[in-house]
Amino acid sequence: MVDTSNPLSLARHLDLTAAEAHFTTADIERACAQAKTLQAAALCVPGVWVTLARSRLEESAVKVCALISFPHGLMTxxxxxxxxxxALDEGAQEFEVMAHHALLREKEPKAFLRELRDLVEAAEEHPLKVCVRPELLASEDILRVANWCVEAEAQCLCLAPEVLGTWNVVEEVRRLNAVFSGSLFLKVALPTPQRGLVNDLLAAGVMRVGVKFDPAGL
Structure with a gap:
């Protein structure tokens, strides 16, 4: 159980994401500085920023996570x-891949598994997080994706809603964790920061919570 009253313990379960199209070199450098100050688990950036992030975080415990096929997962x-x-050549230590949702919604397990196994192989035993938009999928579809992640030996399923709406993310995490605890770790990437929800998610069993870097928030 994560001690959410301890800022350091809480921070080690946070992934800070800096992926806005308008971000400049200075913004990424500020994101790196914030990730180090927080002692976050990882800083997630698009491939174009991996080299810079790795150089700024090299002497810290913060991992550089490369965002792959973001934001829609529509790359081949x-x-x-x-x-x-x-990204691996440039120093990425983790990878977060947006899933091809058409394959999921059309229930094409062979095509999805073939792609996922290929990506796991490319990551060379570095952690691979499979990211889905849960509001686009039924609960049984999310369960099916989690099974495919385990089968393909991906380490993490990331639920990344664009909006929270009425979807009960904490209950979904509890349901998934009851089935996959020990074989798949879970992440939830929040569209907006909510401290109370972060605490509830960690209590429900997520290993990482994604929060967006805001230069104006520094």
């Missing part, structure tokens, strides 16, 4: 693999 499998290989 070959392009996703190339993105992973390029």
């Amino acid at each position: 499998a070959d392009v996703k693999r190339y993105e992973i290989e390029a």
Whole structure:
């Protein structure tokens, strides 16, 4: 159980994400500084910023996570693999891949598994997080994706809603954790920061919570 009253313990379960299209070099450097100050688990950035992030975080415990096929997951499998290989060469230590939701909604398990296994192989045993938009999927579809992640040996399923709405993310995490605890770790990437919800998610069993970097919030 995470001690959410301890800021350091809480921070080690946070992924800070800096992925806005308008971010500049200075913004990414500020994101790196904030991630180090927080002692976050990881800083998630698009491939173009991996080299800079790795150089700024090299002497810290913060991992550099490359965002692959963001934000919609509509790159081909070959392009996703190339993105992973390029980011790996530039120093990425984790990868977060947006899923191809058409394959999920059309229930194409063979195609999805083939792509996922290829990406796991490309990551060379570095953690691979499979990211889905849960508001686009039924609960049974999310469960099916989690099973496929385990089968393909991906380490993490990331639920990344664009809006929370009426969807009960804490209950979904509890349901998934009851089935997959010990075989798959869970992450929830929040569209907006909510301290109370972060605490509830960690209590429900997530290993990482994603929060967006806000330069104006510094």
